[in-house]
Amino acid sequence: MPDGPGAEPVCAFCGGLEDVRPQERLGVVVSVCAGCTARFSAARAPRAVRAPASASAGLPPTLGQQSSEVLRHVARMAQRAAARPYAEQECARCGATVHAYRAPGGGRRVDLAKDAVLAGSIPVPDRWRVRDGHAEPAGDDPDQVGARVLHELVCGAAPEPANARLRQAWRANRAPAPDGTSAP
Numbered sequence: 001m002p003d004g005p006g007a008e009p010v011c012a013f014c015g016g017l018e019d020v021r022p023q024e025r026l027g028v029v030v031s032v033c034a035g036c037t038a039r040f041s042a043a044r045a046p047r048a049v050r051a052p053a054s055a056s057a058g059l060p061p062t063l064g065q066q067s068s069e070v071l072r073h074v075a076r077m078a079q080r081a082a083a084r085p086y087a088e089q090e091c092a093r094c095g096a097t098v099h100a101y102r103a104p105g106g107g108r109r110v111d112l113a114k115d116a117v118l119a120g121s122i123p124v125p126d127r128w129r130v131r132d133g134h135a136e137p138a139g140d141d142p143d144q145v146g147a148r149v150l151h152e153l154v155c156g157a158a159p160e161p162a163n164a165r166l167r168q169a170w171r172a173n174r175a176p177a178p179d180g181t182s183a184p
Helices: 034-042 067-083 164-174
Strands: 020-025 028-033 087-090 097-102 109-113 128-131 134-137
Touching: 020 034, 028 034, 109 128
Parallel strands: none
Antiparallel strands: 020 028, 087 097, 097 109, 097 134, 128 134
16 A cells, blocks of 8 residues: 555565555455465465474364374373362352362361461361371371361351451452352
8 A cells, every 4th residue: 555645555565566456355455566466376375384292292282283182182181180189169058169088098078178278377176188188187287387278167158267367268258250140
């Protein structure tokens, strides 16, 4: 297109001035010379270059890769999820994410809040830890920095806890969900 009134059109690809005409593609008007028009209309689209396997090791496959790679990736993710020592669930009362573990010896199910907290910020009886894939009370272990808490203590549908750190987690579980709904 001309740069100003009375200016001669210039090819947007090669800068040529001979036989330049405006062309529209997908709603965009561009000035193109006859040489570039012939060159681009006769050329085949370049073939997609496949990345070497080592470059994408550990990354999920892209859309251009084979569906068998996608299926292998999905299978690997399913194996990782199955190997986790907990089941990630949603609390029926407040909608927060809960990690359900088993107590040692294949005992009862223990629902822990998803996030760990500083052990020193919560009372000793409320401290839990995960060891060998099982949830167990942590007790007063001086070497323990982080602790997990039972979800029932910070459930958004339960009464507000007296402990300041537990109250902070309780408020997070009462916060509105991304879809705009709020906890009861």
